[in-house]
Amino acid sequence: NAGVTQTPKFQVLKTGQSMTLQCAQDMNHEYMSWYRQDPGMGLRLIHYSVGAGITDQGEVPNGYNVSRSTTEDFPLRLLSAAPSQTSVYFCASSHGTNNEQFFGPGTRLTVL
């Protein structure tokens, strides 16, 4: 099992550009989520999904879109990147909503 994979590992964007951060898991987990981590702060939840076709907002959803068409994949889209979205993004998955979450290696995004 590859676990939770994220691509790309690093990305630099210009303000206003769009991009999609990819997340995939091969553990047949129902629950998937996206977090961002900023310096000196804990991780904050952006969006989450409890199963294919179902998504919901977390603490900081503005500027981000998600969809969940399959159990395996949960992409995060930035429609118009802003410097405030410079951060490290982590994807996670688990069986159920309150069970141990497994994390991907992260994507380090810089918006100029």
Add this chain to the structure above:
Amino acid sequence: KQEVTQIPAALSVPEGENLVLNCSFTDSAIYNLQWFRQDPGKGLTSLLLIQSSQREQTSGRLNASLDKSSGRSTLYIAASQPGDSATYLCAAYSNYQLIWGAGTKLIIKP
């Protein structure tokens, strides 16, 4: 709203000492609590997961405790080593989310 706090934000101790990292949460209605380690510029390494029905978990030199009634968890590191230097994060499973503390940056001096 659940809030998780870790104090101190940074800690420096000599090699070989035993130490305790603290994590407090405001809402005792948590499902699980998990401790992670993060090295600079790296991802998250899960250390210990304590389920809500448990009071502690042990792995090697690490021992994590959970006291829901007082809203506290501690991570005990025995016989600290320079390789333990990292940021330690705790996270509470609460209402379909993981709520994170800001972390304690630990430096072990040789």
